[in-house]
Amino acid sequence: MTTHTYAGTALITGASSGIGAIYADRLARRGHDLILVARNRSRLETLARRITDQTGRSVEIVTADLGQAAELRHVENILRTDASITTLVNNAGFGGASPLLVSDADTMQAMIELNVTALTRLTYAAAPAFVARGRGTIINIASIVALAPEVLNGVYGGSKAFVLAFTQSLQHELAGHGVRVQAVLPGATRTAFWDIAGHPVENLPETLVMDGDDLVDAALAGLDQGEVITLPSLPDAADWQAFEAARAALGPNLSHAQPAARYGIAR
Numbered sequence: 125m126t127t128h129t130y131a132g133t134a135l136i137t138g139a140s141s142g143i144g145a146i147y148a149d150r151l152a153r154r155g156h157d158l159i160l161v162a163r164n165r166s167r168l169e170t171l172a173r174r175i176t177d178q179t180g181r182s183v184e185i186v187t188a189d190l191g192q193a194a195e196l197r198h199v200e201n202i203l204r205t206d207a208s209i210t211t212l213v214n215n216a217g218f219g220g221a222s223p224l225l226v227s228d229a230d231t232m233q234a235m236i237e238l239n240v241t242a243l244t245r246l247t248y249a250a251a252p253a254f255v256a257r258g259r260g261t262i263i264n265i266a267s268i269v270a271l272a273p274e275v276l277n278g279v280y281g282g283s284k285a286f287v288l289a290f291t292q293s294l295q296h297e298l299a300g301h302g303v304r305v306q307a308v309l310p311g312a313t314r315t316a317f318w319d320i321a322g323h324p325v326e327n328l329p330e331t332l333v334m335d336g337d338d339l340v341d342a343a344l345a346g347l348d349q350g351e352v353i354t355l356p357s358l359p360d361a362a363d364w365q366a367f368e369a370a371r372a373a374l375g376p377n378l379s380h381a382q383p384a385a386r387y388g389i390a391r
Contacts, residue, residue, distance in 0.1 A: 131155035132210025135203060137190060137246065140167035142315035143265060144215040146340040148175060148183075154344075156211060157182040161199055163189050190216050190242040191234055200249035211261040212250045214243045214287075219267070220277035232279040239283035244290065251298065258302040263347065264291045266307045268355070271367075284309075288353070295352045308343040310334070311357045 134151045138144040140162035148158055152175045160168050165187045172183040186202065188195040203209060217239040220227060247262060254260025266287040273281030291307035298305060312333045314325055325333055339356050346354030355364060383389045 129155050130157075133157045133159060133206065133208040134211035134213060135159040135161065135199075135206075135209050135250075136213040136215060137161045137199070137242075138216030139213075140164045140171060143310070143313065143336055143340060144213070145171055146336050147213050147215060147263075149178075150340055150344055151211065151213075152179040152181040152183070155181075157184075157208070159184045159186060159202065159206075159209070161186045161188050161190070161216070163187065190246075191238045196242055196245060200245055203246060203249035204253060207253070207257075209250065209253070210259065211263070212246060213263045213265070214246060215263075215265045216242060217265065217283070219269075219280040222277055224278050227277060227279070232277075235279055236283055239280070240286050243287060247290075247294070251294070251303065254303045255298065255301040260302070261304045261347070262291075262294065262298075262306070263343075264305075264307045266291070266309045268309050268311045268357075270307075270309060291352070304347070306343075306347050306352060306354060308339075308346070308354045308356070310339050313339050 134156040136144050136147050139148050139160035162168055168185040172185050176183050188199050190196045264287050267284040269275050269281040270284040270288040288307050295305045314333050314335050342356035343354050
């Protein structure tokens with residue numbers, strides 16, 4: 125049984141397997157009751173029983189396809205009205221490895237609706253309540269492809285770049301209101317993601333693939349350390365800090381009344 129002090133309720137999307145299921149286990153052990161959201165009810169029920177048996181925490185399951193507007197609105201309503209919720213983990217999503225020219229446009233649209241639209245709407249449902257209470261945590265699962273969009277499918281990379289930028293904007297807006305925000309950027313992780321993406325993880329070099337348990341443990345350690353952006357594979361945090369410093373250095377010159385002289389457009 126868990127001995128942690130009650131930490132409120134964590135709502136986790138994409139919770140029936142993989143990274144989401146590991147977050148459920150870890151957050152329960154940290155003292156959270158859980159609301160687990162996913163499409164597969166039988167997997168949710170099995171996970172809920174195991175977590176309750178092992179931790180004593182209360183676990184509610186919500187069967188929902190967040191790509192469907194009515195089901196997404198149902199989860200939004202839970203976030204707006206359940207005052208016990210202190211943590212939102214936006215984990216639901218899927219990816220792809222195929223180039224644009226051989227990808228199906230409808231599948232790409234569905235990817236955007238889940239990876240971008242659902243994540244955005246759930247965040248907008250949770251954030252006002254967190255601000256009103258002066259506490260709360262929003263964890264968005266992005267990907268290293270947010271920084272390296274050439275690696276996999278471009279729409280997938282674009283969707284995760286959105287998650288990264290959205291999280292950074294949230295941090296800017298919400299930090300003064302007692303709300304913690306974090307984007308986690310996994311590299312290759314040993315989950316079913318790769319089978320769904322059509323590129324089995326067994327095809328990748330073992331030195332590149334992290335176990336899901338290690339990923340989530342590192343992500344939560346990063347949260348404890350106050351990181352807004354967590355790259356579990358990155359050995360030296362100074363590399364990310366240098367990247368951010370270079371981005372910030374562009375700021376003063378991103379908008380001027382005249383084109384840069386290097387374009388040779390004299391007025």
